[in-house]
Amino acid sequence: MSIIKIFDTTLRDGEQAPGCSMNLKEKLEVARCLERLRVDVIEAGFAISSPGDFESVSTIAREVKECTVASLARATEKDIDCAWEAVKHAADPRIHLFLATSPVHMQYKLRMSPQQVLEQVEYMTAYAKKYVSNVEFSAEDATRSDADFLCKVVERAIRAGATVINIPDTVGYTTPAEMQHLISMLIGCVPGADKVEFSVHCHNDLGMAVANSLGGVMGGARQIECTINGLGERAGNTSMEEVVMAMRTRPDLYAGIGTRIDTTQISRASKTVYNLIGQPVPLNKPIVGRNAFLHESGIHQHGVLANKKTYEILTPEAIGIATNNIVLGKHSGKHAFEERLQDLGYNLSKEELQSCFEEFKDLCDKKKTVTDADIMAIVRHLAVADEVENGYALDWFAVHASNFTTATCTVCLLKEDVKYEDVSLGDGPIDAAFNAIDRIIKPVEHSFDLYRIESVSSGKDTLGEVHIKLSANGRSFSGRGLSTDIIEASILAYIGACNKLGAWVERREKAALAAKTETKEA
Ligand code: KIV
Numbered sequence: 264m265s266i267i268k269i270f271d272t273t274l275r276d277g278e279q280a281p282g283c284s285m286n287l288k289e290k291l292e293v294a295r296c297l298e299r300l301r302v303d304v305i306e307a308g309f310a311i312s313s314p315g316d317f318e319s320v321s322t323i324a325r326e327v328k329e330c331t332v333a334s335l336a337r338a339t340e341k342d343i344d345c346a347w348e349a350v351k352h353a354a355d356p357r358i359h360l361f362l363a364t365s366p367v368h369m370q371y372k373l374r375m376s377p378q379q380v381l382e383q384v385e386y387m388t389a390y391a392k393k394y395v396s397n398v399e400f401s402a403e404d405a406t407r408s409d410a411d412f413l414c415k416v417v418e419r420a421i422r423a424g425a426t427v428i429n430i431p432d433t434v435g436y437t438t439p440a441e442m443q444h445l446i447s448m449l450i451g452c453v454p455g456a457d458k459v460e461f462s463v464h465c466h467n468d469l470g471m472a473v474a475n476s477l478g479g480v481m482g483g484a485r486q487i488e489c490t491i492n493g494l495g496e497r498a499g500n501t502s503m504e505e506v507v508m509a510m511r512t513r514p515d516l517y518a519g520i521g522t523r524i525d526t527t528q529i530s531r532a533s534k535t536v537y538n539l540i541g542q543p544v545p546l547n548k549p550i551v552g553r554n555a556f557l558h559e560s561g562i563h564q565h566g567v568l569a570n571k572k573t574y575e576i577l578t579p580e581a582i583g584i585a586t587n588n589i590v591l592g593k594h595s596g597k598h599a600f601e602e603r604l605q606d607l608g609y610n611l612s613k614e615e616l617q618s619c620f621e622e623f624k625d626l627c628d629k630k631k632t633v634t635d636a637d638i639m640a641i642v643r644h645l646a647v648a649d650e651v652e653n654g655y656a657l658d659w660f661a662v663h664a665s666n667f668t669t670a671t672c673t674v675c676l677l678k679e680d681v682k683y684e685d686v687s688l689g690d691g692p693i694d695a696a697f698n699a700i701d702r703i704i705k706p707v708e709h710s711f712d713l714y715r716i717e718s719v720s721s722g723k724d725t726l727g728e729v730h731i732k733l734s735a736n737g738r739s740f741s742g743r744g745l746s747t748d749i750i751e752a753s754i755l756a757y758i759g760a761c762n763k764l765g766a767w768v769e770r771r772e773k774a775a776l777a778a779k780t781e782t783k784e785a
């Protein structure tokens with residue numbers, strides 16, 4: 264079996280997309296998901312782009328043991344030095360450097376001649392190679408580059424020691440047949456091509472990223488760069504779940520080819536990423552959209568009841584959606600609960616299990632049946648619960664709302680054992696609650712970018728999941744809340760986001776004060 268390596272760039276290209284930024288804890292959570300999925304390479308970030316990115320790449324490099332960890336770098340010494348500093352403690356570190364090779368990029372962005380680009384590729388690849396044997400070179404905008412020039416670039420990179428040659432379709436311009444042809448041409452024409460691995464990195468501007476990646480595989484590529492849920496700049500990158508399941512579902516076409524991915528982790532990974540960044544997955548998105556396995560029309564339902572294979576080419580179980588619904592309720596013990604968690608693919612520590620079990624028992628008092636979706640939501644919220652130290656917590660709230668009076672909400676928050684209570688009017692109970700919280704917390708000026716509420720399962724007593732995003736100074740602060748009461752879920756999410764905003768303001772003020780003191784002392 265020929266293995267197609269899965270190079271996941273959710274934490275770099277995915278995170279680069281507007282509204283998709285994550286903090287260190289969130290990135291680590293995604294990295295753990297990727298390790299469980301058994302991806303081959305995690306591109307953990309672009310180390311030189313910010314101190315935060317550097318910290319997350321180096322933390323992930325230390326924590327992740329089962330995957331190669333890469334950092335992106337432009338083809339400059341400074342970038343490569345920084346990328347190496349960040350990944351050097353990884354079990355298998357990789358430096359991924361790139362330089363554009365298309366006429367438009369060379370002339371207008373780089374202001375370099377083709378000759379200078381050739382020299383830079385060779386020099387910088389060799390420079391990276393001094394640090395580590397695992398070096399990937401990407402020819403940015405390769406699909407709009409002159410084919411003969413691209414061959415020369417690839418030859419120089421191979422000569423200088425690159426072990427992986429990545430061919431990006433940076434602007435999502437190519438087609439599957441073109442990508443197949445380009446990769447097989449490079450493998451056939453470039454001296455030394457048989458000694459390296461070819462990779463494809465496709466963007467989805469024309470909706471063909473997955474198809475183009477598969478075209479690349481047909482041409483001989485043995486690494487696919489992709490993201491969970493297809494996140495990424497503009498229309499996104501190749502979606503990992505789609506490209507992996509396409510190869511798995513058509514062994515007749517992809518004979519002798521496979522990935523190492525544990526597909527039963529796909530649903531969980533998709534939900535975790537969605538839950539962390541709040542970027543919605545379209546209902547009809549292949550594989551992980553909510554409707555991906557729903558059959559609505561009578562003809563389809565009839566067919567599926569007679570034989571699933573009539574309209575289903577893959578099963579929900581294959582991507583880890585458990586269909587075994589043993590009902591758990593208030594009489595279920597910890598042991599049954601733990602077994603259910605294991606069936607769902609979770610291996611929690613003793614403490615995590617205890618907290619989840621307590622939440623589960625609370626939920627059983629409010630809800631007749633607790634479904635797998637509810638249990639997964641509980642675990643998800645526990646995993647990403649990033650309470651700010653000494654932040655505000657909800658003590659209680661009371662609302663009065665009707666369709667003929669202005670809504671009022673009284674909120675009592677706790678902070679370091681002190682209670683703060685206030686009341687406010689609002690345009691509906693949630694607005695009133697947020698206004699009351701604002702009166703207590705007094706958050707700095709910010710914009711309210713996102714308020715999303717979703718039901719975790721079906722039924723009147725379903726859990727409501729709320730996701731809120733605020734932003735200030737170009738930074739995004741998210742909060743999540745989970746409760747059978749949507750006002751409570753909204754309050755919890757809003758307090759979470761305000762706490763993060765407040766902690767950031769505090770850090771910024773401390774840093775400014777320290778800088779002032781330093782200047783005075785100097
Ligand atoms: O799209 C692109 O060209 C990239 C490279 C930096 C690999 O993301």
Ligand code: ZN
Nearest residue numbers: 276431433464
């Ligand atoms: Zn890209």
